[in-house]
């Protein structure tokens with residue numbers, strides 16, 4: 453009897469694996485799938501922004517569980533007819549409704565490469581962890597943080613803001629809070645953010661157990677930035693009542709208007725009051741990549757932590773949020789835990805000091821760093837910053853068109869890339885709603901509605917690297933035509949019950 457070989461080999465008969473029976477045929481089909489998506493991306497400008505899925509298509513997704521497999525080529529066809537045409541449209545140049553990224557061809561392929569590797573980035577000794585660490589280093593460089601700063605990919609800024617709240621909470625109350633709970637500390641934390649801040653910060657306070665009502669929403673000035681006098685007063689009031697102010701959440705780029713808080717002033721205040729300074733920079737933080745926009749984020753380099761998304765203005769395919777924390781030790785203290793299966797070894801696959809699972813709630817996690825790495829490498833930081841600045845220029849062009857239009861008027865200063873405007877005249881709120889729905893349904897453009905000063909207004913957030921300045925002329929002409937049609941149908945035709953709760957995208 454010969455000894456078994458010391459390596460497995462290809463000759464061993466298969467026993468029920470999930471690999472293709474015919475790799476050649478699979479390769480041809482996989483190339484077709486890739487070509488399908490490349491053709492789709494190339495042809496976007498000729499497509500409708502959005503169309504609703506017909507009932508018969510929706511019904512296809514109420515099918516019983518497939519007991520037997522279907523062939524791959526047929527499934528790609530089904531994808532092409534039943535899924536591909538009915539997306540949300542955020543890849544399209546005239547999608548402007550919400551702050552969403554458009555994706556890139558490079559990002560798409562990087563996502564496929566990551567899926568092929570199927571890396572689990574919870575930890576252990578493999579190169580994907582280094583790639584994630586590389587992104588942390590690059591962000592530290594972009595934002596002026598020390599290279600020892602700590603960072604982790606998460607789904608999005610909502611999650612990153614939650615991580616920030618948990619780190620600030622543990623920093624304020626001590627590590628015991630993780631075992632004993634908030635009640636045992638005998639202290640009620642409070643936090644401060646502006647009225648224009650994103651709703652996910654309330655949720656973070658809720659989920660962290662602090663209570664959403666202890667996040668104070670401070671009024672904003674005419675520019676949409678947090679009012680420092682009101683902020684100081686709120687902190688003093690809470691201290692006087694025996695509460696424990698713990699953190700300020702500044703916003704770099706609000707969803708409604710693209711406004712920036714005065715980050716330097718917030719950094720000063722946090723230093724004076726000994727508060728954690730977190731910045732929700734979901735999309736606006738990356739203004740740091742553009743020399744032209746950089747002044748807006750002055751003071752960001754003094755934050756304790758920053759939440760941001762690569763899937764918005766950098767167009768990394770969903771999802772790719774990030775939490776960056778200046779004090780690596782504080783970050784670790786909030787999440788590190790032990791488990792025998794997570795024990796570290798001095799060598800081998802279980803080696804490594806800090807694993808991503810020590811820096812957040814997730815254990816198993818995908819390789820979001822790879823598509824982000826490809827994006828930075830393929831385009832370079834300068835071009836990415838220039839693309840961001842270009843969208844702001846296009847937003848200003850749109851603002852100029854609105855200012856010159858007989859039909860529309862601006863509703864807020866255009867600080868960045870977000871333009872809020874309204875039809876002129878009576879009942880404009882209801883008319884704005886009707887225009888937006890009409891544009892969506894005709895597949896021409898996808899702005900959204902937001903509420904400013906209690907009135908529904910049309911919002912166009914220009915993020916898309918595919919959007920061109922001349923597209924704004926087309927957009928305004930289409931909106932004017934919609935306004936005309938809606939007016940023609942009479943006010944009753946477009947008046948809707950007021951169901952909008954404001955926007956949280």
Ligand SMILES: *Cc1c(COP(=O)(O)O)cnc(C)c1O
Pocket residue numbers: 551607608609610611650652703705706707732733734735761773957
């Ligand atoms: C988009 C956004 C969020 C939420 O980010 P997600 O990635 O959707 O979780 C939070 N804050 C601001 C300012 C945003 O623009």
